[in-house]
Structures are given as structure tokens and as C-alpha cells.
Amino acid sequence: MTKKTKPKVAFYWCASCGGCEEAVVDLGEAVLDVVNAVDIVFWPVALDFKVSDVESMPDGSITVSFINGAIRLSEQEEMAKLLRRKSRFVIAFGSCSHMGGVPGLANLWDKESIFRYYYHEAPSLQGKDGGEPVMRVKVPEGTLELPAFWDTVKALDQVIDVDYYVPGCPPTPQLLANAVQALLAGNLPPKGSVLAGTRALCHECELNSTKPEKLLLKDLKRVHEVRIDSAKCLLAQGVLCLGPVTRGGCDALCVRGNMPCTGCFGPTDEVRDYGAKGLSYLSSIIDFNEEKDIVRAMEKVPDPVGVFYRYSLPHSSLRRKREVK
Amino acid sequence: MMAGPFQPRIVAFVCNWCTYIAADAAGVARARYSPNVRLIRTMCSGRVDPQFVLAAFEKGADGVLLCGCHPRDCHYGEGNYKALRRFVLLKKLLGQMGFEDGRIRLEWISASEAEKFRRVVEDMTEQVRRLGPFKPNGGA
Numbered sequence: 204m205t206k207k208t209k210p211k212v213a214f215y216w217c218a219s220c221g222g223c224e225e226a227v228v229d230l231g232e233a234v235l236d237v238v239n240a241v242d243i244v245f246w247p248v249a250l251d252f253k254v255s256d257v258e259s260m261p262d263g264s265i266t267v268s269f270i271n272g273a274i275r276l277s278e279q280e281e282m283a284k285l286l287r288r289k290s291r292f293v294i295a296f297g298s299c300s301h302m303g304g305v306p307g308l309a310n311l312w313d314k315e316s317i318f319r320y321y322y323h324e325a326p327s328l329q330g331k332d333g334g335e336p337v338m339r340v341k342v343p344e345g346t347l348e349l350p351a352f353w354d355t356v357k358a359l360d361q362v363i364d365v366d367y368y369v370p371g372c373p374p375t376p377q378l379l380a381n382a383v384q385a386l387l388a389g390n391l392p393p394k395g396s397v398l399a400g401t402r403a404l405c406h407e408c409e410l411n412s413t414k415p416e417k418l419l420l421k422d423l424k425r426v427h428e429v430r431i432d433s434a435k436c437l438l439a440q441g442v443l444c445l446g447p448v449t450r451g452g453c454d455a456l457c458v459r460g461n462m463p464c465t466g467c468f469g470p471t472d473e474v475r476d477y478g479a480k481g482l483s484y485l486s487s488i489i490d491f492n493e494e495k496d497i498v499r500a501m502e503k504v505p506d507p508v509g510v511f512y513r514y515s516l517p518h519s520s521l522r523r524k525r526e527v528k
Numbered sequence: 529m530m531a532g533p534f535q536p537r538i539v540a541f542v543c544n545w546c547t548y549i550a551a552d553a554a555g556v557a558r559a560r561y562s563p564n565v566r567l568i569r570t571m572c573s574g575r576v577d578p579q580f581v582l583a584a585f586e587k588g589a590d591g592v593l594l595c596g597c598h599p600r601d602c603h604y605g606e607g608n609y610k611a612l613r614r615f616v617l618l619k620k621l622l623g624q625m626g627f628e629d630g631r632i633r634l635e636w637i638s639a640s641e642a643e644k645f646r647r648v649v650e651d652m653t654e655q656v657r658r659l660g661p662f663k664p665n666g667g668a
Contacts, residue, residue, distance in 0.1 A: 311624065311625075474579075475579055475583070476578075476579045476582055476583075478621070479577065479578035479579040479581075479582050479618075480577075480578075480579065482578050482614065482617050482618060482621060483577055483578050483579075483614055485617065486610060486613035486614040486616075486617055487610055487613070489613050491613070492599070492606065492609040492612075494612060494616070497612060497613050497616050498616055501613075501616055501617050501620065504617065504620075506624070507617055507620050507621035507624065508621055508624045508625065511621065519582070520579070520582035520583055520585070520586040521582060521585065521586065521625050523625075524624070524625050524626040525625065525626035525627065525662075525663065526626055527626070
């Protein structure tokens with residue numbers, strides 16, 4: 204063995220479900236190749252390193268940090284900033300880190316309304332008033348501190364500089380492997396690139412050949428209302444698939460499982476606001492011209508924010524609801 | 529210093545073939561209307577991407593007015609219907625995001641309706657003035 208040091212890699216999670224960590228594990232045996240090629244210096248979900256270990260590393264000494272999850276707590280911002288300082292590259296890993304993700308839908312509320320519901324009104328409290336978490340509490344051993352909970356959930360690039368994005372909820376193991384390989388080989392696209400497809404999902408979907416030339420829908424169907432024909436474009440079956448406005452690179456995994464695309468890879472490079480584009484696209488294919496018919500057809504989209512900003516509300520033009528009562 | 533009533537900023541996306549001409553005619557006729565509206569001419573109301581509307585609010589508009597040709601009058605066939613469908617869904621989405629009803633409005637104004645253009649602008653200016661300033665990306 205030579206003394207040549209291996210590149211150092213860190214993984215961290217913020218406001219996320221753990222699915223992105225699962226994507227790392229889903230590398231399966233390929234994870235051994237990764238471990239051979241790099242030193243994992245920080246990975247709280249799997250390895251016993253402490254924050255102080257990271258703090259004691261020289262600045263810029265970690266080759267790349269993969270950070271998943273949205274930023275919702277003060278602690279997450281502190282950790283993101285620490286890893287930014289210690290890393291040459293920071294990759295926003297997964298939809299939450301990339302665009303705010305599902306936790307970002309909490310931007311329809313704020314801290315006060317969330318706490319009010321969960322600690323005072325939720326049926327699971329069974330009438331008992333929960334009491335709210337406080338940031339500091341004195342115990343005989345000293346003062347214990349909790350991170351601050353913010354009104355607004357943010358994407359990673361809204362708190363630190365991000366070099367690349369790996370999209371997906373979660374990203375596929377293939378995308379992770381590609382990103383690691385590109386980094387190790389120094390074969391990198393321009394800073395700020397999303398390391399996935401560049402075209403819309405329809406281009407790589409097997410069912411694209413069955414998509415009608417001119418798509419017009421009288422009625423939108425939800426997935427439980429229709430028996431999906433797995434050989435036919437979901438849109439042609441009246442199911443709202445967001446493939447036409449979503450970045451490809453996932454090999455149409457959901458569509459192959461008879462589920463429509465819900466947009467976790469976000470928009471293509473040309474689009475600024477994913478939700479607005481999705482909304483625009485749906486409006487274009489609804490086959491009614493009279494206002495009352497349009498309103499009736501749109502009743503099948505009772506929650507436009509949840510449909511079109513499912514993964515990207517913090518990254519949208521509006522970012523959050525104006526005033527929460 | 530600031531004095532007098534709040535002066536809202538309203539961005540109006542107007543179709544080249546109808547409302548833009550109506551606005552021009554209103555000018556030629558020296559009709560008086562509030563100077564709060566900034567016109568952006570598009571070739572068709574169907575050209576107005578909902579991203580434009582959100583960008584207007586993001587960059588400080590207090591209200592957005594969308595104007596196109598009357599139903600069955602679209603220069604391109606059905607661009608105005610597309611605008612209407614987008615408007616219906618966008619309005620619903622903006623409602624979820626905490627927007628008051630009057631911040632966004634869709635009107636059909638033909639080339640000959642200079643007076644309607646004047647009236648709509650006056651009316652919307654007053655309405656948005658009552659709603660007060662729009663704070664982009666509000667909250668903490």
C-alpha cells in the first residue's frame with residue numbers, strides 16, 4: 204500500500220425521512236467499491252463520528268459532502284455551514300436538499316400554527332395539552348439546549364453554497380454511483396448542475412410511444428379510480444403524470460410501477476418554477492373552454508400546491524404562504 | 529416623504545391584438561386612468577406563463593392583471609381559453625398560498641373597448657390599494 208490518501212467523503216442528513224440514506228445502502232455490493240475508493244469520515248446514520256471530529260478537521264479537507272434533507276432547524280443550518288467550510292464540494296442529495304422536498308410543504312404553515320396543532324389540538328393528544336418544547340431547560344447537571352425550530356423550511360442552497368445537485372426522492376443508487384465516479388475522475392459538469400438527465404422524463408419513458416400526439420383530457424382520474432394499463436401512457440389513461448415537466452434520469456421508475464410521476468426530480472434547466480410549469484401544462488391539456496366546465500374539471504385537483512409543489516415549495520418563486528392565521 | 533394613499537404596483541399582461549390596442553386607444557382619447565399599471569405586451573394571453581405572474585409578485589408587484597380577447601375572438605384560435613384554464617387553477621393555488629382574491633384578475637378587453645380598459649384599471653387599482661402592499665416571500 205502506498206501512503207496516498209484516499210478522498211474523504213461525508214454524508215449528513217437534515218430534515219428528511221431517511222430514504223436518502225437508504226439510497227446509499229441500496230448501492231448494495233457496489234458500496235464496497237465506494238468504501239475502497241474513499242474514506243468515509245462522517246456518516247451519523249451508520250458510523251460513530253462526532254461533530255467535534257468534523258470540527259477538528261482542516262478546512263477544505265473533506266473532498267465531498269453529500270447532504271440530504273431540508274433545513275428546518277438551527278442545528279441543520281449550523282451543520283450545513285460546518286460541512287461547507289470543511290468540504291471542497293457539497294452535493295445537495297435528494298429532493299429535500301435540492302428543492303425543499305415534502306418537508307417544505309410545511310411552508311403552508313409557520314412555527315406557531317404547527318406547534319399549536321401538534322402540541323395542543325391534535326386528536327392523538329386525547330384532550331391532554333401537550334406543552335411545547337422549549338429551547339433551554341435547566342436540569343441539575345446543567346442547561347440542556349434544543350435547536351430552534353423555524354417558520355420557514357429551506358432548501359440547502361438557501362443557506363449555503365451548493366456545488367451540485369443529485370435529485371430524487373430518493374435519488375437512485377445509479378445516480379449516486381455516477382456522481383461519485385464523476386467526482387473521483389474529476390469529470391465534472393459546470394458548477395450548479397443537476398447530476399441527472401437534462402430532458403423531460405417522457406423522453407426516457409417506455410410508454411412515450413403510446414402518448415397521443417395531441418393530448419386532451421375531459422376528466423382527470425386519481426390512481427385508485429382506474430385500473431392502470433401498464434402498456435399505455437398514463438396521461439392517455441387520464442391519470443395526471445408530471446413526466447412532461449419533470450427532469451429525467453430515474454428511468455421512469457414510478458411509471459414502470461404503474462404510478463404517475465409526481466415530480467421529485469424537479470424541473471429541467473430551462474424552468475425556474477416547477478409548480479407554475481406543471482400547472483400551466485395541466486391547464487393546456489384540459490379539454491374545456493367554458494369557465495364552469497373548467498372549474499368542475501379542476502375540482503379533481505383539490506390541492507394544487509400539494510400536487511405541483513410536492514417537492515419544491517421552498518424553491519418556488521413564492522417560497523412560503525404569506526400570512527398564516 | 530411618503531404621503532397620500534398607498535400607490536400599488538400592478539403588472540398587466542396585455543394581448544397584442546386586443547387589450548394593447550384598447551390601451552393605446554384610451555391614450556389617444558386622452559382617457560384619464562391611474563398610473564399604477566405597468567403594461568407588458570404579449571402576443572397572446574395564452575403566452576402568459578404562470579411563471580411570469582409569480583415572478584411579478586416575487587419582484588414586487590402588488591397585483592397582476594391578465595387581459596385577452598373575448599371568447600371566440602382569439603387571434604390564434606384558443607390562446608385565451610388556455611389563459612382562462614391557467615387562471616382558474618393558478619387562482620386556486622394562490623389562494624392556498626394566502627393571496628387575497630383581488631390580487632390577480634383576468635379580463636377580456638377587445639381592441640374597441642378603451643373605456644372598459646380604463647374602467648378595469650381604475651377598479652383594480654382601487655381594489656389592490658384597499659388590500660395594501662404585497663410582501664413577497666413574507667414570513668420568517
